[in-house]
Amino acid sequence: MKEAELPGINADIQKSRIRSRYQGVDPKLLEVIPAKPAADLYDDSAHRRVAVYARVSTDDPRQTSSYELQKNYYEDYVGRYRNWELVRIYADEGISGTSLRHRDSFNQMIDDCAAGKIDMIITKSVSRFARNIMDCIGTVNKLKERQPPIGVFFENEQIYTLNQQSEMSLSFIAAMAQEESHVKSSSMNASYEMRFSHGIFLTPPLLGYDQDGDGNLVINEEEAKTVRLIYFMYLYGYSTQQIADLLTELARPTKKGNTAWSSNSVLGVLQNERHCGEILAHKTFTPNYLDHKARKNCGDRNQYRQSGHHEAIVTPEDFVAVQRKISNAKYGTSGIPELHVIPEGALKGFVIVNPRWASFTAEDYRAASDRIEGTAENSAEDVLISPQNGEPDLRGYEIARTEFFNAALRISVTISGNGMRFGIDAVQKLNNIPYVELLIHPKLHQLAVRPSKKEVRTAIKWATAANVKYQPRIITGAAFLPTLFELFGWKREYRYRITGVRRQKGSEMVLLFDLQETEVLIPVEKIRKFCEENNLPQEEFTPVNGSGYQGKILAYPLPWAQSFGSEFYQHTQASPSSGIDHGGLWNVTMQGDPYYGNEPQPRPKEHIEQNIRKLLEGLQKEE
Numbered sequence: 335m336k337e338a339e340l341p342g343i344n345a346d347i348q349k350s351r352i353r354s355r356y357q358g359v360d361p362k363l364l365e366v367i368p369a370k371p372a373a374d375l376y377d378d379s380a381h382r383r384v385a386v387y388a389r390v391s392t393d394d395p396r397q398t399s400s401y402e403l404q405k406n407y408y409e410d411y412v413g414r415y416r417n418w419e420l421v422r423i424y425a426d427e428g429i430s431g432t433s434l435r436h437r438d439s440f441n442q443m444i445d446d447c448a449a450g451k452i453d454m455i456i457t458k459s460v461s462r463f464a465r466n467i468m469d470c471i472g473t474v475n476k477l478k479e480r481q482p483p484i485g486v487f488f489e490n491e492q493i494y495t496l497n498q499q500s501e502m503s504l505s506f507i508a509a510m511a512q513e514e515s516h517v518k519s520s521s522m523n524a525s526y527e528m529r530f531s532h533g534i535f536l537t538p539p540l541l542g543y544d545q546d547g548d549g550n551l552v553i554n555e556e557e558a559k560t561v562r563l564i565y566f567m568y569l570y571g572y573s574t575q576q577i578a579d580l581l582t583e584l585a586r587p588t589k590k591g592n593t594a595w596s597s598n599s600v601l602g603v604l605q606n607e608r609h610c611g612e613i614l615a616h617k618t619f620t621p622n623y624l625d626h627k628a629r630k631n632c633g634d635r636n637q638y639r640q641s642g643h644h645e646a647i648v649t650p651e652d653f654v655a656v657q658r659k660i661s662n663a664k665y666g667t668s669g670i671p672e673l674h675v676i677p678e679g680a681l682k683g684f685v686i687v688n689p690r691w692a693s694f695t696a697e698d699y700r701a702a703s704d705r706i707e708g709t710a711e712n713s714a715e716d717v718l719i720s721p722q723n724g725e726p727d728l729r730g731y732e733i734a735r736t737e738f739f740n741a742a743l744r745i746s747v748t749i750s751g752n753g754m755r756f757g758i759d760a761v762q763k764l765n766n767i768p769y770v771e772l773l774i775h776p777k778l779h780q781l782a783v784r785p786s787k788k789e790v791r792t793a794i795k796w797a798t799a800a801n802v803k804y805q806p807r808i809i810t811g812a813a814f815l816p817t818l819f820e821l822f823g824w825k826r827e828y829r830y831r832i833t834g835v836r837r838q839k840g841s842e843m844v845l846l847f848d849l850q851e852t853e854v855l856i857p858v859e860k861i862r863k864f865c866e867e868n869n870l871p872q873e874e875f876t877p878v879n880g881s882g883y884q885g886k887i888l889a890y891p892l893p894w895a896q897s898f899g900s901e902f903y904q905h906t907q908a909s910p911s912s913g914i915d916h917g918g919l920w921n922v923t924m925q926g927d928p929y930y931g932n933e934p935q936p937r938p939k940e941h942i943e944q945n946i947r948k949l950l951e952g953l954q955k956e957e
Contacts (some may be wrong), residue, residue, distance in 0.1 A: 375487060375494045381417050385443055387457040388425040401425055408456065421452055447477060447484050459490040460504065461511040470508040519620075530615040530638040540608055541589040542647045551608065551644040558647045560586045563949045564603050565648045566942050568656055574600040584953055604660060610653035611646030614639045651937065658693040674792075674926025675702045676773070680837075680844070682706055684773035684782055686926050688792045689811030696820040700776045702929035745834040747781070747847060748855075751815060751826040753808040756783070761797045763836045764843055766804040769793040776821050781832070783845040784922055822849050829855035829886065837922075844922040855886040 386408040390401050405423055412420040424439040446452050457463045464470035474495045477484040485496035491507055493500045542561040543551040560581065567577050578595035585593045607614050615638040618628040631637060673694060674686045683706045685699050746757040764770065764785055771792050773782040786793040797804035819826055834847035
């Protein structure tokens with residue numbers, strides 16, 4: 335039992351005993367074993383293998399003299415001490431001190447320390463060693479923890495890390511070195527901003543151009559031939575790898591004089607807007623001055639564009655066409671994408687969709703549809719909204735929504751951020767054909783599906799053969815679906831299910847879907863989280879059954895709670911197919927007219943072919 339727990343002993347007795355215990359013992363009874371003396375930097379009694387670390391800020395040839403001076407100085411410095419042995423001078427040129435990435439010599443030095451080849455490191459200053467406080471202190475501590483410990487001597491600051499009093503000084507100076515880099519980075523970014531805002535742009539070396547005495551870009555005709563050939567071949571249909579192989583075969587030099595081309599080097603030429611006489615500044619930025627990782631500027635920083643900055647090698651029309659081809663190439667689409675809009679007939683104002691096209695925005699689709707005047711917005715103006723003589727009066731009656739009935743027995747499509755899938759009934763209603771075309775009407779929020787042949791450029795395989803019947807397949811649309819969600823104000827994390835109708839005239843058929851009348855499939859966890867955050871009672875949710883719907887709750891638009899459906903005559907007028915036969919119009923197979931908008935268009939393919947032949951003949955003669 336502890337003293338404090340013994341009954342009858344008061345506090346004064348306890349204090350007396352504690353004081354007696356801490357009186358200690360007679361020093362004559364103790365033997366003191368002295369500790370090893372603290373490490374002394376200049377102790378000549380021990381042999382030391384010394385490494386020197388030097389870092390030069392740039393790889394400019396003029397910095398070579400700085401490195402040589404440091405090399406000579408430290409060779410003499412180490413030579414003054416008879417028990418010091420210079421292992422090696424480790425030096426990094428043109429590498430920032432704010433990160434250990436790419437500092438090959440520094441990292442090699444630390445590896446040699448771990449291998450037991452080094453006893454001490456000497457460097458000029460803390461800022462030369464590292465400008466990142468975490469890297470500096472972390473590396474020093476790791477070296478101190480080794481057995482035997484390895485010290486770092488910072489000459490300018492006279493700090494030796496094996497000295498126990500050095501830690502606070504080192505931490506303070508390392509923090510100042512890091513902040514100095516921060517200030518320099520901020521100053522440099524501000525300098526770029528001031529330059530760009532006044533139209534003063536940086537002009538690094540660029541294939542096809544030289545620089546005059548004022549730094550202006552002037553066409554180098556010999557190099558420009560290579561640039562033109564690259565653009566024309568890509569527009570004609572050659573891949574970047576095929577172009578690279580040809581340029582390598584022709585021994586055409588890059589700007590740096592290399593004659594071995596790669597797909598990426600060709601792509602770099604194709605994506606540089608300066609070849610069409612334009613400059614776009616601040617395409618990338620570095621958010622963190624410590625890791626120096628460049629990020630694509632997606633509106634995070636100001637950008638500055640100037641057209642007609644210098645003479646162009648390729649036309650703006652060809653450059654824009656190339657960018658569209660590049661943006662679509664990653665989705666497996668070749669050729670130059672075009673928007674086509676139906677000029678008349680039942681689908682007037684509908685825009686044909688290719689889910690593999692990524693280069694068109696929501697505004698492009700709206701503009702293409704709006705280009706057609708009278709785009710079915712008033713197509714149903716003459717549809718009857720009251721009963722005629724002899725007909726039953728159905729005013730006050732509602733047409734029950736088909737969404738409230740069995741989903742397996744209706745034409746439907748489910749659209750998510752990963753793809754779209756039509757129901758089996760939709761496939762059967764179009765006579766089990768494997769390929770279709772999709773069309774959208776941005777203003778009316780309608781989707782149309784019509785039969786197509788495989789060889790049609792915009793054909794989509796929406797079903798695959800399974801035994802005798804065709805089964806629906808998922809239509810992936812990573813290129814187009816984000817645009818669709820933006821057009822109709824949908825959320826990417828939800829699934830949307832829409833009911834459609836089939837319209838037929840003779841042998842021509844089309845499926846129509848009203849994208850304003852959608853069911854929404856919301857993850858159960860998202861609803862529960864919403865209820866928790868808003869202190870709402872959580873009901874027992876019943877997820878939807880069916881493939882791809884696991885863990886989803888079926889939600890309906892709020893106005894649907896007020897009725898079973900729409901009033902009979904309003905339904906007749908508002909249906910997506912209400913005006914499709916209006917005025918005898920039909921022709922749902924009509925091909926669309928190309929819509930170019932305000933974008934410049936490339937030259938005809940025949941003209942591009944002639945230019946390729948002419949350029950190749952000239953280059954082969956030179957070779």
